Amino acid sequence: MFRNYVVIAFRNLWKHKLFSVINVVGLASGIMVCLLALIDIKGAFDYGNFHPHPERTYRILTDVTGNDNQTTAFATTPLPLADVLKREYGFVDQATRVIRDYAEFTVDRKILQESYCAVDPAFFTVLGYKLASGQPATEPNTAVLTPETAEKFFGLSNPIGKVIHHKELGEITVTGVFQPLPIRSHLRFSLVLSMSTLSTPDRKQQQTDWRQYAVGYTYVRLKEGTSVESFEKALPTIAARNTKDLRFKSEKGYTFRAQSMTTLSPSHEDLAMGTWEQTWGKLATEMGVGLVTLLLAVFNYVNLTLARSLSRAREVGIRKVSGAVRWQLMAQFMAESVVLSVLALGVAYLLLLLIEPMPFVQQWLIGGVELNGTMWAVFVGFSIAAGLLAGFVPARVLSGFRPAQVLRSQTGLKVFKGITLRKSLIVAQFSIALIAMIALLSMARQQNYMATADYGFRSENVLNIPLNDVPYQRLANELNRIPGVERVSATSELFGGHGGDWRPVRQQYSGGDSTRAFVFAVDQNFVANMDLTLLAGQNLPEMATDTNGEGSLGRFVLVNEEAVKAFRLGNPREMVGKPLWLGNTEVTIAGVLKDFRFTTFNWAIKPLVLSYQPRQFRYVNVKIASGAEASALADIQRIWKRLNPYDPFVGQWYNDFLYQRHSHEDDIDFMSLLTGLAFSIACLGLLGMVTYTTETRIKEVGIRKVMGAEVRQIIWLLSWDFVKLLLIAGAIAIPLGYLAGMAFLINFAYHVSIGFETLGGCIGLLLGLGGLTIGVRTYRAALSNPADSLRSE
């Protein structure tokens, strides 16, 4: 019986090729997106696997209760905890602390911003980051590098024994190199330092401070055979004992609990100071997107099968009078949909191979996951389930035909079932595709806006060059001599990123009137170079007259209007000459700048302080006369080569920087792919629907043509029903798409509006594509010769 089902299924699919192609392509697209999600879910469970004894290794979490009685779970713990655990509890085998941070490391004149972990010696045994060569970093001022970092720092030469510099920690000796880190790892770092390397006073203070619970992570491995309960019971006791005499500023207190490495990822909760583990929320979103795509394809299957019910009805009748019961017919129809979806799985896998190289897919979805037999079993099971899902509704409808109705006569048989259902499904498909498209277009337009908008400072013809450790003054002098270079300035950070140094600025040395401001270190040419407008006062003075000694903070600063507002100092003019305290240094406001947008558009304009601080300079901005770009650039590269022979020239035009910083083309590419899939599934479905519906009306077309209808009228007659559906889909999707787009744009202080051009463009595309799909078929039907269609009856 089963063999018979499968044979018939294949024959049916072969006979109705349009139907099969539409459904295989649609289901394959849906299944492909689901496969991505399934692979990512599998990967999420890999995070704990590579550690040596995940079942008895734990990370300690801190549940902090605030003054508002809200409890926040932190992935971090106070640093003294590890020591207490190891010293006082016999069942603790090993414990290690991990502090994560970023720092600038200098190697052979190269300055590199890298992420590091500072760890206790037990880190190398408790967690599964294996060394490829050398020794663990256990002594003060030692480090182990990842292979990528080793290559970045030292090229191909053996890094062990070499030295890297840090301006506060001093010289650090490399003792080992890791094996390549697993991609599916909840900690990511470029290098690992021994904990004792962090020897600055505030780091020392953190090591004994029970109040600072957000600094480092604590990992514990229990001895074999230890009951987890006794460990879990001990944790709150430790918290209670050590917080008894503490005074917190804004918290009531905290308690500890253990998180097993086996359940670390995917995590059920959002942890403050969380690491790279996956959350169920992200995975559920991916699976949701996958299932929605799949559902669109399932809609096609349901629709087209029902549209073809006419041809299947007779078969149902015959089989019923031959003695088939309903479930046997349902089984037969479901077998067809399952065969179809298993075929689709094959195509989906090919599609997956096709999109695998996309950066977005690698980075966010499937990077570092190996497919094994179990995964394949899951895939096959999933596609069978998808087939059953798709087949169920049509199978129920088709198997319900009564033989007396469908067998009565050869002609005049009208079997139309589920017309409302079919129309609703088409509307749903196009609505979903359209909502996705409006949201996507809003995102793309916002990113393009941020990449190309006028920020209020000059980005045209300005070349930014990272200084590394080339002395600024020397480079500036050389650059100024190049023909075509109009002006050279220096800055600590580039505008258009996430700002500079966000720190408290006070009006008086002591007192509570501080406000936070972004502090940029710039020189006096900067204002002119960036084409900033002074509203009051004057520019920073000449460097020579304004230093408290070589390289330290200058006495004068510039602020923006927003800072004037934040300090509540009245109008800009009154602000000039007022004192401010940056840390321990008193400075005077020399001038007030007209507001301009110096951060990403996520934020509204914030208070800004421009100070003269040559030590902080990290970039030079070179304004080049328009027309002289190419020649000046060549000269600049030549000078760079002379001053800094070991580093490649990495200068970048400001406009290019802004563009790259803000246009996330990879993300948009991937989302366009999804939207495109949704749209093509919907269009294919529509094509099928129009085809089958038009076939059943071909006789009507013949009669109408005989009566004198024009081709134009016939096309309209056949198309209007479908055009109506597209219009309804548009009416549903416009408000919802608008909301979806706004939900994204609301994150930006400055954003594009979703206006006529976005909505109109999307609707236009919908009507254009949908209309083309409908038109191709109805045009052909309208051209048919009435003699052919009428003769056979």
Place this chain on the structure above:
Amino acid sequence: MISLQNVSKYYPAGFGKTYVLRNITLDINEGEFVSIMGPSGSGKSTLLHILGMLEEPSEGEYLFFDQPVQKLSEKRRTELHRNYIGFVFQAYHLIDELTVYENIETPLLYKGLSSSERKSRVAELLDRFNMVAKKDLFPTQLSGGQQQLVGIARAVASGPKVIFADEPTGNLHSDHAKEIMELFKKLNKEDGVTIVQVTHSEVNAEYGNRILRLKDGWLESFQVPSVERG
């Protein structure tokens, strides 16, 4: 074997109802060959569908082998279709996606016969109907007469007690029609299969041993011999 008592069939139409069959009382015994005749719209097909349990009467009682059909469950009725009843249609109604062999095999599949039993039964039928060479062809590759042969082979495959034939020769040339009618006669005589056919043709009706005439839903003549008009 078949007994109808005051059977009527009507459909709701507007505020009233349209009668298709009125007050039919009739008995058909095992081994009979009955022809149902009547003009278009007289209710022939509906009567056949009721006899074949594809439709239910609106009123009256239907006994099939002394069992009241109205009270049978869906499952039991399917059971009867599998084991007692075969159908032959004017439009043949073969499944286009299946070969001749598979079309004949279909009722046996639903009857739950083993693979070897099915094979021998289908082989026997192919042989008997002279279709061995065509067993792997699809219905669209056959002539109308051949298709109807397959339809009859399918109907008798499960060894039914009665075959209901709805204008079995309506789409065929007279030569083919004769062949088919001879076949029915043979089945009736040699195998003892009861046959109930609907037909327009007086010639074909003569193959049977009794003719029922329907007009506007009434059973016109019961005992009157078919030569009445002459």
